[in-house]
Amino acid sequence: MAKLQFASLYQDLFQKSSDLIYFANSDGEIEIANNTLLNKLGYTLPEVVGNPILNFISPSERILYKKIVQDRINDGIDYTLELSLIKKDGSLLLVEGYTGSIILNDDDVYNRGVFRDITVQKKSDKEKEDLITRLNLFLQNAPEAVIIIDENQKIKEWNLKAEAIFGHTKEEVKHRSLNEIMIPHRYRDAHNKGMAYFLKTGDGPVLNKTIEVIAIHKTGYEFSISLSISNVKIEDEWLFIAFISDITEQKAIKEKTEKQENELKQSQLLNEKKNDFLSVASHELKTPLTTIKAFSQLALMVGKNKADPTILSYLEKINTQTSKLTHLVNELLDVSRIQSGKMILSKTLVDFEPYFQETINNIQLTIPTHKIVILESVPLKIEIDSLHLEQVITNLITNAAKYSPGKEIIEVTSTIQNNSLLISVKDYGVGISSKDQGSLFGKFYRVEEIINDFSGHGIGLYISLEIIKQHKGEIWVESEQNTGSTFSFSLPLTK
Ligand code: ADP
DSSP: OOHHHHHHHHHHHHHHOSSEEEEEOTTSBEEEEOHHHHHHHTOOHHHHTTSBGGGGBOHHHHHHHHHHTGGGTTSOOOEEEEEEEEOTTSOEEEEEEEEEEEEETTTEEEEEEEEEEOHHHHHHHHHHHHHHHHHHHHHHHOSSEEEEEETTOBEEEEOHHHHHHHOOOHHHHTTOBHHHHHSOHHHHHHHHHHHHHHHHHSOOTTBTSEEEEEEEOTTSOEEEEEEEEEEEEETTEEEEEEEEEEOHHHHHHHHHHHHHHHHHHHHHHHHHHHHHHHHHHHHHHHHHHHHHHHHHHHHHHHHTTTSOHHHHHHHHHHHHHHHHHHHHHHHHHHHHHHHTTOOOOOOEEEEHHHHHHHHHHHHHHHOTTSEEEEEEOOOOEEEEOHHHHHHHHHHHHHHHHHTSTTOOEEEEEEEEETTEEEEEEEOOSSOOOHHHHTTTTSTTOOOGGGTTTSOOOSOHHHHHHHHHHHTTOEEEEEEETTTEEEEEEEEEOOO
16 A cells, blocks of 8 residues: 555544544644544634643643643653543533653654543443432332342342341341341241242242231341342342331231221121010010000900909009000110111101190190190191100100109190291209210110119110101200209201
8 A cells, every 4th residue: 555545544544533632742732633622622723733732621630631741751651541621612521531652753752642522421420320329319218128139148238227127237237148137047948948949940939029927126026027029130140129118017907907897896796686686575575465455454344343353453553564564665676676777757747736735635644643734835837757756755754754753843835946846845853964964865874863763764765866866856955953854856847
């Protein structure tokens, strides 16, 4: 190849090189710079030639450059270094390369530099570093314990939460085996076998799912953890990443809730059984009671003028007690119906005033000891279940009579208030203390102090409350001990 051809070939290589190349004389002034250098820095050749190379190096690096390159221009060594070059627009270009001296034309010493733009590489290095910092931050502050082990079960990562859960610091577990750190003795064999099996076959039944296992704390106590392990192969070696949470508390709560639910189910079952029994027993009692009552009444009628007066008085007693028992059985049947949601009302439009009057008259016949006085009565038509409402009024008035022995008067009123029909029954009897007033309408509730003085079962007000509720009304009591009580209920009037 001719000499000329070589020269143009070198010239071409010099210009096309992706590196920035320059030659400077022994005073450090640039004599030649390639196109890459000019393009990267944004200068034209005349702007560069004749200028000291130091002018293109960032001020903070000039002293270093001078010491390494210019002051040793004759030592014949190439120095590798990283520099920031100043572009024409003032910004910096990060380059890496080498610079050193070269002797041309036998004794002319030149300094030449060959540098590569490393801005992109630096940026990606920085991004990698940032990513690692972020991952590390995430790892350390993760809400779960994160542990990384290698194929030999040696611990490679152990975050802060792992320290908190297992009690060992990262330093303490470094390069130690997971088996000895957190797996109780009795499970270690199985764990080792599982790991060996995975390494041999690639099959890991516990991988990539969440399982509950027993772990051991630094201080020796065992506790439950939830564990999910993922595996990843990096440069021919398997790494296992375990995410762990301490579920001791969760488990305790779960067990407690399950126990409570079980107890609730048991008590509901028991309640249902009690209710079934109540219902069956009451029904079974009702038929013979009706028969006894019918026959005792018949015997009274037939024997009226003929039978021995003593026998007649016995028959009277049988009749009265049967009535009481029938009343109790009916009340128990009502309780059972309420509890199983089977108390269903059937409402009709009723002319209230005559209905109220007749109900009072009927009750009056059964309580000769007292006089029921209607203080106020309001004429209106209202939708009610007349039989069930009669049951409520009867219960309130018979209670008023029962709990006011020796007081003659019971006052009743029916008025309209706040678009509701308001019925009140007032007695001047024993009254009820305020501590008992809130409980009166509960099932089988009776005021402790008077249990021995008055018979009863604590059912009537419970049934009354249910009947009034089913009328969308309210029932309540105002009372003062030893002064008397007023029981009232309201029924909303439909427009
Ligand atoms: P019972 O009267 O059969 O016990 P109730 O359910 O009708 O059942 O009444 C529940 C309790 O409320 C009674 O046991 C009694 O202690 C109290 N009580 C009800 N009415 C009155 C009243 N008018 N005066 C005083 N106490 C009453």
